[in-house]
Amino acid sequence: MRTIIFYHGHCPDGFGGAYAAWKKFGDTAEYIGLRHGNVPEEDGTGANVYFIDFCFPKEIMDGFVERAASVTVLDHHEGVSDIVKSMPAYVFDSNRSGATIAWSFFHPDTKIPILLTHIEDDDLFRFLLPDTRALLSYLEVRPFEFPVWDEVARTLDDPEKSETLFSKARIYAEYFELLAGVAADQAKLVSFEGYECYFGTAHPIKPMKSLVGNLLAKKKGPLSLTVTAHPSGYGVSIRGDGTIDVSKIAQKYGGNGHPNSAGFLIARKGPFPWEKIDEAPLD
Incomplete structure (x- = not known):
């Protein structure tokens, strides 16, 4: 079977x-x-x-x-x-x-x-363990293949080898944080679900998407949108500042997630659930 x-x-x-x-x-x-x-x-x-x-x-x-x-x-x-x-x-x-x-x-x-x-x-979104963000930054740019992950898992479970991997991962994390800051600076204001919030882009690296979204949600709460383009449509990541449950919003559009981190997809042709506020031209 x-x-x-x-x-x-x-x-x-x-x-x-x-x-x-x-x-x-x-x-x-x-x-x-x-x-x-x-x-x-x-x-x-x-x-x-x-x-x-x-x-x-x-x-x-x-x-x-x-x-x-x-x-x-x-x-x-x-x-x-x-x-x-x-x-x-x-x-x-x-x-x-x-x-x-x-x-x-x-x-x-x-x-x-x-x-x-x-x-x-x-x-x-607990981040109670040291180097979680660094490890995920490293992991996200490695192939999502079982043998690759198995090697990473075995390395982390070996105290004599794990620190070498974490040291490498910290370099990835620092680089992504710098790039996320650049991307966040390009964000524009939109109106979405009754909130004025920042709309940013980050593609295709997922650590960038989360980092940009978190930066923007902290800059202006209660939420931010980070959008990525795909052949069939657009991926919309919502990040919250902890004052609202963004998963409830994602569910309205067929998505899901957690109180501070959620997402959904929209068709390439729209309609788009946000309206532009910031009239500044795109860089």
């Missing part, structure tokens, strides 16, 4: 969860990254299906339940908690990330790798 691992694509936490599954199933499973707004061609018929760090709307998930041999959802996004808890098998914990939930599920008797604890620290 086939095993299909659906996971939140283009996301360290989602891929970290897929990595946890890969450490159990290896190449015997199929691994398919997902994005909100895009339904995969694979419909899971007759397969054991796992959703990691991702959950479709209720009607789509119910379709998978009807077709698949089994459906298990491992998630932590509060915006989809009701859907997750309606599935035949699930683990939901908003205090953990998808990657660590998946590791504990697939490897209940094995300590969570240091790599995944840093991913959780980043994904939940």
